[in-house]
Amino acid sequence: MYISTNWLGRHVDLTGVDLDALAKRFTLAVAELEGVHHVGAELDEHVVVGHVLEVHAIEGKHVRVTQVDTGAHGVRTIICGAPNVAVGQDVVVALPGARFGDFEIAVATVAGVESHGMIASEKELGIGDEHAAGILVLTDAPAPGTRFSEAYPVVDTLFEVDNKSLTHRPDLWGHRGIAREVAALLGRELKAQDLDITYTDDRPLTIRVDDLAACPRYSAVCLDGVHTAPSPLWLRLLLQRVGTRAINNLVDATNFVMLDLGNPLHAFDRRQIAGDAIVVRRAAAGERFTTLDGAEHEVGPDDLLIADAERGVALAGVMGGENSEIKDDTTAMVLEAANFDAATIRVTAQRLGIRTESSARFEKSLDPHLVGDASRAFCRLVLDLCPEARVTSAFMDVAAPYAEPTHIRLPVSLVERRLGAALGAARIREILTGLAFAVSEPEPGIFDVVVPSWRATKDIGIKEDLIEEVGRIHGYDNITPEPPQVKLIRPDANARKRFEHAARAYLTQSAGLDELQTYSFDFEPLLSRIGYAPEARLELANPISAEMPAMRRSLVPALLGAAEKNTRGFDELRFFEIGRVFHPREGELAAQPVMLGGLVAALDGDGTAATFFELRDALAGLAKAIDRAPLTVRGGGVSWPWAHPVRQATLSLGDTVIGHIAEVHPAVATKLELRQQAAIFELDLDAWRQSAPTPPSYRPLPRFPSVFRDFAVLVGRDVPAGDVQAAIAAASPDRIADVAFQSIYTGAGVPEGEKSLAWSVTLRHPERTLAEPEVREVEAAVWASLAERVGGRPRA
Numbered sequence: 001m002y003i004s005t006n007w008l009g010r011h012v013d014l015t016g017v018d019l020d021a022l023a024k025r026f027t028l029a030v031a032e033l034e035g036v037h038h039v040g041a042e043l044d045e046h047v048v049v050g051h052v053l054e055v056h057a058i059e060g061k062h063v064r065v066t067q068v069d070t071g072a073h074g075v076r077t078i079i080c081g082a083p084n085v086a087v088g089q090d091v092v093v094a095l096p097g098a099r100f101g102d103f104e105i106a107v108a109t110v111a112g113v114e115s116h117g118m119i120a121s122e123k124e125l126g127i128g129d130e131h132a133a134g135i136l137v138l139t140d141a142p143a144p145g146t147r148f149s150e151a152y153p154v155v156d157t158l159f160e161v162d163n164k165s166l167t168h169r170p171d172l173w174g175h176r177g178i179a180r181e182v183a184a185l186l187g188r189e190l191k192a193q194d195l196d197i198t199y200t201d202d203r204p205l206t207i208r209v210d211d212l213a214a215c216p217r218y219s220a221v222c223l224d225g226v227h228t229a230p231s232p233l234w235l236r237l238l239l240q241r242v243g244t245r246a247i248n249n250l251v252d253a254t255n256f257v258m259l260d261l262g263n264p265l266h267a268f269d270r271r272q273i274a275g276d277a278i279v280v281r282r283a284a285a286g287e288r289f290t291t292l293d294g295a296e297h298e299v300g301p302d303d304l305l306i307a308d309a310e311r312g313v314a315l316a317g318v319m320g321g322e323n324s325e326i327k328d329d330t331t332a333m334v335l336e337a338a339n340f341d342a343a344t345i346r347v348t349a350q351r352l353g354i355r356t357e358s359s360a361r362f363e364k365s366l367d368p369h370l371v372g373d374a375s376r377a378f379c380r381l382v383l384d385l386c387p388e389a390r391v392t393s394a395f396m397d398v399a400a401p402y403a404e405p406t407h408i409r410l411p412v413s414l415v416e417r418r419l420g421a422a423l424g425a426a427r428i429r430e431i432l433t434g435l436a437f438a439v440s441e442p443e444p445g446i447f448d449v450v451v452p453s454w455r456a457t458k459d460i461g462i463k464e465d466l467i468e469e470v471g472r473i474h475g476y477d478n479i480t481p482e483p484p485q486v487k488l489i490r491p492d493a494n495a496r497k498r499f500e501h502a503a504r505a506y507l508t509q510s511a512g513l514d515e516l517q518t519y520s521f522d523f524e525p526l527l528s529r530i531g532y533a534p535e536a537r538l539e540l541a542n543p544i545s546a547e548m549p550a551m552r553r554s555l556v557p558a559l560l561g562a563a564e565k566n567t568r569g570f571d572e573l574r575f576f577e578i579g580r581v582f583h584p585r586e587g588e589l590a591a592q593p594v595m596l597g598g599l600v601a602a603l604d605g606d607g608t609a610a611t612f613f614e615l616r617d618a619l620a621g622l623a624k625a626i627d628r629a630p631l632t633v634r635g636g637g638v639s640w641p642w643a644h645p646v647r648q649a650t651l652s653l654g655d656t657v658i659g660h661i662a663e664v665h666p667a668v669a670t671k672l673e674l675r676q677q678a679a680i681f682e683l684d685l686d687a688w689r690q691s692a693p694t695p696p697s698y699r700p701l702p703r704f705p706s707v708f709r710d711f712a713v714l715v716g717r718d719v720p721a722g723d724v725q726a727a728i729a730a731a732s733p734d735r736i737a738d739v740a741f742q743s744i745y746t747g748a749g750v751p752e753g754e755k756s757l758a759w760s761v762t763l764r765h766p767e768r769t770l771a772e773p774e775v776r777e778v779e780a781a782v783w784a785s786l787a788e789r790v791g792g793r794p795r796a
Contacts, residue, residue, distance in 0.1 A: 001166070002037075002242040003159040003178050007260070011179035011191050019157045022182065029472045030181045031165040031172065039241065040155035043125065043148055046098035046105070048073060050119070051144045052089045055080075061111045068093055068119065071145015079115035084134035090141035092125060092148050094118045100126070127154060127240055138233065152233055156241050163360070170364035171454040174262025184434040184473050195376040199394050205273065205334065209280040212400040214304050215316065217339040217368040218280050219375055222270060222393035224332045226250060226386050235385075244357075249385045250326050250333065253378055255357075263337065263366055263374035264358035266306075266314055270332035272324040275309020278334075280316065287312065291319040291354065303348045304340065317345040317362040318354050332392075337375035339368040365457040368402060406451040410463050413445060418467050421479045431473045432466065496594070499626060499689045500578055503596065506625035507576050511618040513598060514575040518558035520582070521548035526561045529671045531641045538582045538590045551582035551590070555597030556642060556682050560664070563601055564672040573601040573676065578685060596685040601664075601678035611679035612647055612663050613741075619651070619661070619681065627693045629653065631683070633661065635720045642668045642680065651683050653691050659683025706737065707763040707775050711782060712795040717746075717755050719790050724757055727789035731781040735770065738762040749796070756795045 005019055014022075023036045053075065054067040063081040070076055070093050078093070085091075095117045098105040108115050119135045122128030125148075127136075142151045149155045159178075171177040176193075183190045204222055209215050228248040230236075235256060236246040242259060246252050254265040283289070283299035289312045290296045297315075299305065304316035313324040317340040326333065342365040349359040375395065382389055412425045425445065432439050438450035451460045460466065471479075507513045522534065524547045537550035552558070555577050563573055576598035583591040598618070600611045616633060623630040631651040638648040638660040648662035661681035669678060715724060721741060728739045742758035750756050763770055763778055786792030 001161050001163055001173075003161060003175065004238060004241045005157040005159070006153040006241070007175045007238050008179045008182060010260075011176050012183040012186070012188055013191070014182075017186065022185070023159055025185055025475070026159065026182070028477060029185055029475065030178075031161055031169070033159050034162050035160040037158040037160065038156075039158060040126065040149060042099055042101075043154050044098070045147055046095045047120070047125075047148045048093055048095065049138065049141050049144055049146045049148060049151060050076075050091050050093035051141075052085065052087055052091060052119075055085055055087050058111050058113070063111055065113055066119065068117075069144045070095070070117075071143060073145055076116040077114065078117045078119055079110040079113055080119045080135065082119065082121065082134035084137065085119060089135075090138040090144075092120045092136050092138065094120050094124075100124055125154070127237055128246070136233075140232075153237055158241060167364065169459060170361070170366050170457055171262065171459070173361045173364060173366075174258070175260050177262055177454070180436065184431070187434070190436075193373070193377070195373060195380060197376045197379045197391060199391055202393050203396055204276060204393055205396060206277045207280075207396050207398050208277070209398045211280070211282060211304070214282075214341045214344045215280045215338060216341070217371050217397070217399040218278075219337045219371050219395060219397040220278055220393075221335045221337075221375055221379060221391060221395055222332070223335065223379065223382060223389055224270075224392045225389040226331060226333055226382060227388075228326065228328050228330060229386075231385065248326075248328075250330070250382065253381045253385060254335075256381065257374050257378045258357065258361070261370060261374050261377060262361060263339075263370040264317070264361055265374055265378055266320050266336040266358075267326050268313060268320070268324045268334040268336065269326055269330045270334050271330075272313065273308045273334055274311070277309040278336075279307045279309070280338075281305055281307055283312065289315060290322045291315060292322055292325055293319070294322060297352050297354075299348075299352075302344075302351070304344055306336065315348065315352075315354070316340055318349050318352070318359045319356055335375060335378055337371045337378070339366055339371050367454040367457055368399065369453045371399075372397070402453075403456070405453070406456045406461065408449045408451065408460075408463050408466055410447040410449050410466050411445060412447065414463065415467050415470055418464075419471050419474075419479060420482060421474070423470065423474060427474070428470055431470050435469060435473065437466075437469075496686075496689065500594070500685070502626050503578065503622060503685065506622050507598070507618070510621060510625070512574055513600075513618070516559070516562055516575050516577045517579070518555075518562065518577060519548065520552055520579065521545075522550050522552050522557065523548055523561060526557055526564075530557060530560060530668050531671075532557060536584050538584050553581050553583060554640075554682060555579060555581065555595050556640065556680055559597050559599040559680060560642060560668070560672060563599055563674060563676075563678060567601070567672070567674050567676065571603050571676070573599065573678070575599060593684050593686045595682055596659075596688075597680065597682040599678060599680045601674065601676035603675065604677040611677055612661065615661055615679050615681050616649075619683075623694075626688070627696070628688055628691055629694050631658070631688075633722060635722075638662050641665065647679075651681065653687065656687070658687045702737075702764055702766070704765060704767075704769045707770055709761050709763065709775070709779060710742070711759045711761060711786075713757050713759065713786055713792040714750065714754050714795045715757065715786075715790050715792045717753055719755075719792075721757060723790050724786070724792060725759070727785045727792065728759060728761060728782050730789070731785035732778045735763055735765055735774070735778050736761060736782075737764040 023033055027033045048070055050068040050070045052066055052068055056065045063079050066078050066080050068076050068078050073095060094105045096106050105118050122136050166172045180190050205220055207220060209218050228250055231246050231249045231252040235252055239246050244255050250267055254267050258264045282301045283303045283305045285300045287299050288296055289299050305312040306314035306316050314320045340362045342363050345359050345362040349355055379391055412428060415428055416422050429439050436452045440448045442448050449466055534553045537553060539550045543549050566573055578596050580592045581595050585591055600614050602611055604610055620630055633649045635649045637650040642665055643662035644665050650657045651659035651661055659682050664678040664680060713724060725739050729736055740760045742760055745756040
């Protein structure tokens with residue numbers, strides 16, 4: 001968006017202002033400028049007003065010889081090829097020495113005649129694209145010889161603002177709103193507007209608004225005696241400088257007021273309003289509507305239409321209708337000035353792909369109070385442009401109740417404390433009143449600030465907003481920076497995070513596992529492959545994918561999915577994940593325990609349970625690393641579909657099961673096409689953390705040597721290895737220092753229904769060296785305990 005400083009000058013006096021310095025201050029205080037453009041400077045003293053005295057044709061040539069009075073520069077002979085040049089015209093003459101870009105005007109001979117200048121078109125002057133229409137003909141021109149740039153506002157400085165910088169400021173989408181900010185920055189008065197209009201008492205139209213939420217205010221005024229004609233040069237210049245093409249005086253007037261005050265308007269041909277009625281209504285489902293650009297659209301109940309008694313005549317807030325536009329023969333018109341709901345306009349503009357200057361402004365939540373000013377400003381302008389025009393109706397206005405003014409209690413001390421500057425109450429009041437806030441002081445040091453309506457729609461609502469207003473106008477660069485004095489306090493220890501960090505450190509650095517971070521959502525195709533149909537889950541209202549409709553109840557499916565993706569790339573896989581799972585609860589928030597899951601997979605030709613025991617040993621080491629009691633591993637009791645039917649165990653704290661460990665079920669491994677033998681575990685890490693810590697203990701190094709014995713024990717296949725280990729340890733607690741599992745064997749030589757478990761037992765006495773008789777005594781006690789407790793016997 002471009003802001004013309006010539007245009008701003010209509011609202012605030014910019015005399016003597018350094019515009020480049022103003023631009024820098026504007027960027028710091030209001031909105032970032034993308035650029036500052038100085039235009040028209042090339043129209044210097046060599047470009048003047050001229051009066052055509054004579055025009056003569058040159059036989060056989062399309063150009064003509066003219067005699068042009070240029071005042072103090074004399075009567076000049078100029079060759080002109082424009083078809084519209086005529087005697088008596090006031091024109092713009094570029095004298096020799098004038099430059100237009102890289103082209104310089106010089107005395108030249110054309111068709112045998114010496115030409116002393118050029119009669120210029122709008123395009124050559126850089127103020128329009130009407131080259132084909134011929135030269136620029138002036139109306140109400142000053143005396144010949146007057147510098148063109150002195151008579152008309154062709155020299156301008158344009159501020160370029162990126163629209164996104166103003167999204168939060170609906171009041172800055174017009175030059176007057178920008179001028180209000182500039183006036184506050186410069187400490188100057190905002191010029192008053194002359195909007196005095198005499199209305200009649202006639203109400204020739206009935207106005208009905210069916211949805212005041214979508215259209216909080218709608219007004220209409222009728223004007224007769226209007227006619228379409230080219231706009232005066234000053235108006236065309238201002239519009240052109242800000243990127244709007246001039247069309248005719250009536251359309252240009254609506255665009256001018258929109259760009260001036262920020263409230264879009266729309267003009268209807270009075271002849272096309274059927275039934276003398278205007279109805280603001282929702283469109284019917286499947287209703288067709290043709291906009292001004294000739295495009296037909298299908299609209300519906302989400303769209304707001306301006307209609308007459310028979311059909312829609314405008315797409316509210318977006319674009320007018322082809323069936324009611326101003327024509328060249330229009331003599332009576334209806335002016336619409338309205339306020340529309342921002343969301344309604346945005347939905348329509350986005351769905352139909354029609355983004356206009358009008359919709360861009362209504363999407364920002366405009367001030368309903370602006371409607372009356374915009375309507376009166378248009379009427380004043382049209383009465384100036386068309387002297388024979390007249391207002392023939394009352395100001396017909398339908399509006400919802402206005403919101404109550406916003407009052408904010410603002411302590412002066414709070415402003416100074418937040419900004420870090422002792423501004424004083426007088427300076428704070430000066431800044432706020434300069435921005436049109438009403439300020440009173442009901443008690444010493446406390447301001448009651450009333451927010452103006454154009455800042456209350458979605459901008460200013462709390463005292464921090466007012467502090468920002470004071471700070472930006474005063475200038476943050478005018479506040480002396482001081483380092484904050486902050487008392488540093490050690491934060492409370494986050495026990496959960498420290499616990500999880502210790503677990504991660506052990507699993508990655510000691511156990512050799514890699515950490516994964518997967519989605520917290522179940523992936524339905526994977527669940528189907530592994531045969532897992534979870535219980536009630538926390539369903540997502542807006543899932544990122546139709547294949548991820550709910551929050552996960554377990555970490556294991558994601559671990560298996562990672563193994564599936566990596567099985568062909570690696571011979572061994574070792575990874576874990578710490579993350580939350582989600583269990584819905586009736587009438588409560590879902591339970592979200594932090595779980596720990598892990599997977600180890602490796603090529604294994606002999607079919608042993610190596611991966612299972614690797615994970616079991618990793619969990620035993622983890623218990624020491626996190627200072628918690630080791631988990632009890634009990635065979636069986638696992639019903640998850642991915643668990644091996646035999647090689648599985650629960651993980652318990654005392655009598656409470658908090659997880660499971662198992663080899664991956666062969667059917668699941670086949671479905672996932674895993675090359676390796678894999679084992680998995682999952683446990684409730686929160687439950688383990690909340691268990692009693694195991695205090696560090698010290699055991700002195702043994703003073704006497706150890707004796708090692710191996711036992712190969714035959715037991716039933718359903719006997720847990722843990723029970724066998726406990727039976728060995730119980731045989732002689734004071735002399736058995738350690739019982740370590742070695743292997744399991746079920747091959748040749750082992751009776752049907754039994755298994756052979758190999759154990760390494762360390763014998764040691766704390767007070768003496770064990771003698772051979774004592775060792776044999778312990779061996780006998782071990783076999784006796786095994787026979788009594790688990791039915792074990794030596795393997796032959």
